[in-house]
């Protein structure tokens with residue numbers, strides 16, 4: 001009798017320690033404090049501890065390469081399909097096989113062989129200053145029309161070394177061909193109000209200050225700026241600009257992602273799968289998009305800041321795989337037209 005009780009006790013003790021020992025190791029380039037609360041939620045739900053190693057994409061990739069088969073990393077979590085492609089190119093991902101993930105995420109938002117998946121979406125959009133840009137000028141705007149002479153010295157955009165721009169150019173190469181895109185980029189450079197400098201938010205601020213009439217930047221920055229969390233200067237700037245989704249009469253606005261993949265040598269692949277499934281659950285999606293101001297993959301309620309600048313728009317359904325495949329062509333093209 002005592003023996004039975006003792007073995008039951010030992011068994012439950014073993015199960016407990018087994019569960020507590022469960023973990024998932026995430027290499028992340030995301031810098032949202034709120035992500036930590038989200039990971040805590042995952043641990044509460046599953047008893048799997050989330051260990052985060054955060055850093056810049058390039059540094060984390062070098063670390064993964066150096067660690068090789070001994071890497072403790074289970075998940076690589078970053079922004080831009082181009083950055084996920086860089087990891088895939090090194091052969092460091094494995095295919096995601098979770099039916100939950102594959103059923104939730106449309107195939108155009110997953111990597112080749114399902115080696116990575118979108119967790120949230122963002123659009124690369126146009127911000128303009130309504131004091132200097134007329135309604136008539138901006139309606140029906142497209143990326144392509146930004147090369148028109150009408151915009152001479154009126155546009156700001158960040159440098160060509162930025163992955164967001166490389167992916168935009170890659171998508172235009174996929175859509176319009178390399179020759180046409182090169183002619184476009186040449187004229188876009190002529191239309192710049194200043195030499196490319198600063199990040200996406202700096203472009204929005206330049207438009208708010210009247211240094212330029214129109215900026216190309218990612219959609220979620222306006223949410224962050226309007227929320228006030230980034231300070232008064234950014235809040236005031238955000239109030240002065242309008243945002244518009246380009247190419248609504250055509251294929252739709254350029255879409256990119258925050259995304260993740262499971263690493264080839266992941267020591268905890270089951271937990272990694274559960275982690276991805278969790279990030280795509282309604283609960284996590286609502287949490288992520290209302291803090292990052294990105295667009296969800298599943299239908300969830302979004303914040304006031306997001307609904308004020310628009311949710312209902314046509315998305316370019318091009319497979320985001322091509323951003324990686326055409327990335328070298330995009331970089332060379334931007335160099336040729338002297339996009340700084």
Ligand SMILES: [Fe+2]
Pocket residue numbers: 218
């Ligand atoms: Fe960003």
